[in-house]
Amino acid sequence: MALCEAEKTFVLHGVEENFRIDGREREDYRPMELETNIVSHAFGSARLRLANTDVLVAVKIEVDVPYPERPREGKLEFFVDCSANATPDFEGRGGEDLAVEISNSLAGAYRSPEVFDLTKLCILKGRKCWKIFVDILLLECGGNLYDAVSIAVKAALWDTRIPLVKSVTVDGNNIDMEVSEELHDCQKLDVTGAPIMVTVCKIGEQCIVDPSAAEELCSVGALVISVSRNKFSTILQTGSGSLHPQTLLECLQTGHKVAQRLHDALIETLVDIKPSENSVGFLR
Amino acid sequence: MPIDHKRINGPEITIPYQLFDKLNTKSGKSQFKDFVKSNGVRIDGRSANDHRKIFLKTGVVSQAKGSAYIELDKTKVIVSVFNPREIPNKSEYSSKGEIYCEFKYAPFSCHKRRLHQQDPEELQYSAIMKQALESAVSRHEFPNFQVDIYALVLHNDGAALSAAITVAGVALAHAGIPMYDLITSVTLAVQGEFVLVDPNLEEERLCQVPLFKDEQNTNHGIVVLSMLATHEQVSQFYQTGNLAMDNLTSAIETLTNAAKDIVVLVKKCLVRHVIKSARNVED
Amino acid sequence: MSEQYKILHPVKYYRDYLAHNIRPDGREFDKYRPIVVNLGSISTADGSAIAKVGRTTVVCGIKAELCQSKAEAANEGFLIPNVELPPLCSSKFRPGPPTEQAQVATQLVADILKNSECLDLKSLCIFPDKLAWCLFADLICLDLDGSLIDACMIALMAALKSVRLPVIDYDPALDNKQANLEHRKPLNITNIPSSTTFAKFDDKIVMDPTVDEEDLSTALITIALRKNELCFVHKPGGASVTDEQLLKCIDESQKRAIVIEGIVETALRSLQ
Amino acid sequence: MDEVKLRCELGVLTRPDGSVLFSEGETTVVAGIYGPVESKINKTLVEKACVEAYFRPKSGLPGVKDRLNESMIRNVCEAVIAVALFPRTAVVVVVQEMQNNGQLISCALNATCLALLNSGIDMKCMYAAVTCFLDRSDSIVLIPPADEREIKGSFMFVFDSVEKTILASHTEGSFSIDQYKDALSLCREESTNIFNFFKKALTIK
C-alpha cells in the first residue's frame, strides 16, 4: 500500500479534527471479536479478530526442570509464528523478524513478578515446574498487531487450566508426580496482572490508538505501551521517527488511559463468556 | 543443542562452576542495600545521578569505514561501521537507505557463557539500536543502500545497550556517514525509591524484581533512552519492569539530563578526531 | 592519484614498491610490525588477553566450565579454541555462520595448540571419568589486517597464561561439588608456541604480511615454534618455494619467536 | 625399507569429468573433478577460473578439520591448473574419504592430481604428495607404525613435477629443524616413485 501526499494530508486532517477516515475518534478501537477455548488440543486458547487482524493463541503446558539460577520459578515462553496466510512475505522464514520482535516484547512485558508470578508454577523447588508455552499464530495482519496479540494472549491465559498435582514423592534422583485425572480438577491462572499493550501512534501533533494500515503509513513514530495493573510493564518505541520528551509523556498518558479502559472491557467480556458446547471458530 | 559443524564443539553438557559457589543467602533487599546506601551513595562512591567514568576512542578498526570504542568503567563495547552496500534480498527502488544493526555479546563477556548465534535478547537489542540510530542518520543520502553497523560487547557490566548506541553514533560520525544529529543513550535502573543512572550489572540485576514489596513499593525496572543532542528528540525509548506514571515522568527527566551530560564527551572525542586527521593531512 | 592506481591495478602497484626493496607501509621484507599484548582486562572471563600485531587485533577470552570427560579419555579435560571473524573486523564478512577462512584459522590454531603440547589436558581433569574442566577459548578478531594466526596465537597463549581456575572440592560418593572462588590456581603452561606468517609475491617473500599483501600474494606460509623446536610448518599450496626460501623463513621465525615470548612474559609480569 | 603401496583406478565415476579411486598404503579416497563449469555469480573471477574443493569425511557431515583439507586441496589445485585459460568458470574438486591410515591429506592430494589428469584439464605441471612419520625412536619412516602411539609427528610435502620445489607442507607434532630437513629430502626422493606411478597409471589407460 502506498499513499500519495494528498491522501496523507487527508488522513492527517482527519486526525486533527478528531474524526478519522473510518469515522472513529482518536482513542477509539475498531470492532473486536473474541472467542476462547477453540483449540481442543490446548490447555487454553483464544482467537481475536480486530478488524482485519486475526490472531490465534493456544497455551500448552509441559513439566520441566526450573532454571538452576531460579529454582523457585516455573517457565513461561512465547512463540510467535507468522503464517504465510497473512502475506506471502512471511513464506519460509520471512516472518521471523516480526515474530521475534513480538515474542520479545511479550517476554519483556511479562518479565516482572508483579505482572505474572512464576513462582506459582513451581511444583518442587529446583526439580519440577510447569512450563507454559504461549503459541501465537498470526493469521492475518490488518495493523495494530501488538494490541491484538496482547489481548488474545491474556484471554488465552484466562482460559488456561493447569492440572492439579495431587502428590509429589521424591526418591533419590527420581521424582514421582501424581496428576489428578479428574477433568474438572484444575486450577486457573491469575491473569489480572497480565499486561495489555496499546500502540500509540503519533500523527501530526496528535496521538491516536489502533491505527489502520493507512494511518500507520502516515505516522512517523509509535510507542507500544504495555500496562499491567495501572503500571507500565514495558514500553517500546517503533517506527523510524523521533519524539520530543514532552510528546513522549503525552503518548504515555494516552496509552495508560486507553489500556485501562481496554483492560476493564476485556475482563468484563471474559467473565461473561459462557463455555459453549460447540465452538464456532472459523465457520461463522 | 545441535552440533555446529563450522566450529569446534566442546562436550555436550557443561556447567558453569559459579553455580557451585557457596550460596549467597542474603535476601535481594539486603544485597541491594549493600550496593546503594539509604542516602543514595552507591558502592563505587557515585551518587544516584552520576555516570561511571567514560572512555571514548575513534578509529580502532582499521578495516572499517568508521569505528569507535567505549568503556563505561568495566563495560566495553566496540562498534564498526561500513560503507553503504547493496541491500540483500531487495529488488525495488527505495528512496531512503537502510541501516542494519547487529548487537552481539562476546561469548566471554557475561557471567554465563554466551553462544555464538544471536539469541532473542541480542536480536531485540539489535532492533532497538536500529530504531535509535535510524532517526539520527540522513538516510536519503544513500538511497537503495544499507549501512552496516556491528556492535560487539567485550565485557558487559551493565548498560551495554546504551553504551552500544552511544558509541555507534560516534562510529557513524567517524565514518563520515551523514547524520542529522549526534546521539547519546543512557540506562536507568529503578528500585522502589531509588533511581540509579548508568547502573552496573549487579544493580541492573537487582532491579529486575521488586525488593521493597513490604514497604508497599513495587516499582522496579530498567529504562533506556536515546536522545538526539541538538534537536532534543527522543529517538528511542525502552522500558521493562513495573513502573507507575509519575516514576516514568521523573525518569524521563533524569534520563534527558543524563544524556546531555554525555554529549560533551562525544563532542570532545569527535573534535579530537577531526583535528588529528586535519593535522595528518597537513603533514 | 596513487590511491586510484592502487585500486585499479593493485598488483602493479605492489610490484613497483617491491622493486625498490620496500613495502607500501615502509617496512623492509623481513621486518615485522610492532606487537602489543594486554592481559586480563575482561573480568567476566577466567583468562583474557588482547593482542595486536600491527593493526590486526585479536581478543581472547577463556571461560571455564565443568563437564564430564570423554569415555575414551577419562582423565583428560577439554580446551576448545574457536576463531571468530565477525563482520565487525573487515568488510569482507557478512553476518552468519563462520566463513571458510574462520574455520581454517580455528583448525590451524587448534593444530598448533595440539602439536606444541603446551597444556597437558590431563591437568584439566578433576576426578577421572566424573569431573573435568572444559576451557572455551574464544578468539575474536576485532581488526583483520593480515597474519591472523600469529595474533591469535599470541592472544591465546597470553590468555591461557592468565587463567586462574578456582579449586573444586569434589565428593565422588555424593556427586557434590563445591567451588572455592577465593582460592584460584594458574594453569601449568609448559611452553609458549608462537607462529609467524610469510607471504610470497613473485619470487620475493615478505614477513608478517598485511591483509592487502595476503590478498595479492601467491602463497602463504605459517611456521610455528615452541622454544627451539618446530611445531607447525604449514604451506597450504599456492606458488611453490625453494628449500632455501623455506629454511630462511624458518630461520626468521625462530628469531621472532624469541621476541614474542619475551613480550608475552613481560605482559604477564606487569599483570602480577 | 618397505615402500608404500600405491593403487589406482581411473574413471571410476561416470558423472564427473575426471575421477579416480586411489589408495596409498591403507589410506583410500575417491576424487572427482567437474570443470571447467559455469561458476556462481558471487565467486566468478574475471581473470581466471575459480577452484572449489569439497572434502567429505568417511561418515557424518564435514567439520572444521575438513575445511582445512579443502583449503589445502584448493590451494594446490589453483597452483597447478592453468586457471588463466578459463576465466569466469569454476573447477570443482570433490574428494571422498574411504579409509584413513595416517596419510589422508597426501592421498587426497595425489588422488586429486590423478583425477585432474583423468579429466584432461590443462595443467601447468603435475605434483606429488608424500607423507612420512617420525617415530618414538626419532627415525623417519614412510610407512606409518602400526601402533598409533609410536607416532611422534608426521610431515606432508607436495612437490611439483618440474623442479621438485615445495608446493605445500603440513606437519603434525613437534620436531627439530634437522628432522624437518631429513623428512624433506626423504619425501623428495619418494616423490619420484609417485610421479613414475602416475605416468604408468596414465599409459596403461
Added chain:
Amino acid sequence: MSKNRELLSKIGLRLDGRRADELRRIRCKLGVFTEPDGSAYLEQGLTKILAAVYGPHQVRGNRSKAQHDAAVVNCQFSMAVFSTGERKRRPRGDRKSTEISIHLRQALTAAIKTELYPWSQIDVYVEVLHADGGIYPACVNAATLALIDAGIPLKEYVCACTASLANNDVPMLDISHQEEIIGGPTLTVAALPMSGKIVLMEMSQRFHVDHLQKVLEKALQGCRDIKHILDEAVKSHIQDVGSSTGWANTT
C-alpha cells in the same frame, strides 16, 4: 492381525462409530479472510485446515523461476505448533512439511489451468490448526476451495481422500489419527473426481496387490463424495455472496 480386527467391530462400526465407507463430517467455509485473494477453512472430522491463495501475480524473489508457458504454483504447508497432541518445535521446515508441500503442489498443478497465466505465480498456503489424521487430503480439499474462492480457473475440483483395509478384507474410508496409529496400510489418493484421473497416490506401507484395486476404488469413491460436499459449499457460498451484492451483474 489382532490389531487390525479392532479397526472394525463385528457389527461393522469403526472406533469413532462410523461405517467402513463413511466419511468424517466435513464442514467448510469459503472467504474467511480478506487479505488473500482466496481463502477457505475446512474441517474434516477434527482435522482443521486454513488455506489461503495469493495470485496470480508477478513472480516473487528469484525471477528465473518464471515459466514462459505456465504459471508457477508455489505451495507451503505449515502446522501450528499447537496442532498436535505433543507440542511441535517448529511449524515448518522439517522433512515431513517439505514433502507435503511438494505433494500439494503436484496435486494442485494438475487441476489449475496454469497455461492461462504465463510468467506469473500462484501462492497456496495451508495452515493446520488441528491435526487428527488425513492431513494431506484435508489440505488438498481446503486448497481447492481457496483456489475457487480466488477465482482461479480449474480444470475441475481436485479432491483427496485416504483409505485403508480393515480385517484384511474390508476397505475403509477416510482414516482418522487413531486408526492411523493402530495400524493398517493407508492409501492416500488425490484425484480429479469428474474425469476420474488420479493425480497423486501414496501408500504408507506394504499392500497386497490383490487388495489394491478395491481400496483404490474406495478412495476414489471418497474423492467423489467429497467433491459433492465441496460443491454444495461453493454453491451456497456463491449464493450468499451473490445475494448480498444483489447479483450485481445480472441486471
Added chain:
Amino acid sequence: MSSEDLLVCLPGQRLCLSDHTHVSGQGTYERQGYIYSTLAGTVDIVDKDNVKIIEVHTSGKQTLVPSQGDIVTAQIHTITQQFCKCHIKCIGDKVLGRHYRGILRREDVRVTEKDRVEIYKSFRPGDVILARVLPITEAHTYQLSTAENELGVVTAHSEHGHLMVPISWTEMQCSKTFVKEARKVAKVVPESVQQGLNEN
C-alpha cells in the same frame, strides 16, 4: 591553514541562519530556517555570486554512492553481446571504499551508429573505463553510458598482457607486440582542461 584556525563542526551542529545569502551546501542540511552540519569535519564557506555556500568536509574519506550524472571510473568485469558488467571504483577523483555494480548496455556505448555497436570490439574484461551514470531505475545496478567523446576505455591490456596505447578513436595498440585491438577509446583531456569542462 594550520589546524588551529580550522572551523570544526559535528553532526547536528547549527552553523548559521539560512537566508538568500547563505545556502546549505555539501555536508549540511536545512531545518526550520537554520543550516546544520551532517558530518564531523571542517566548515568551508564558498563564495559564489555573492551567495555563501556553506559546506562541510569530512576529515576522513567521504561517504559516497554514485548518483545520476557522475563521471565514474569502472573496471569491466564480464561482456556479453548485449551489455557489459563492470565495477565502479571511483567517482570523479574520489576512490570508493567499496565497489558498486554497473551495467553498460550496447546502445549506450557511443553516440553515433548505435545499432552497429559490437560490445567485444569496444570493451574487454579488465579494461578501465570512464563512464557517466544514467538515471537510476533498478535497485542494485547503475546504468552507465560512454556515449561522449571523453568517455570510454582509458587503460587496457592486450591479449598478451601488455599495456596498450590509443592510436585512434576505435583502436589501441600493444606497446610490446604492436598488435592492434579495437576499443571505444576515451579522448583523455588534460586535467586543467577537464576542470574547465566540469565547471561549465
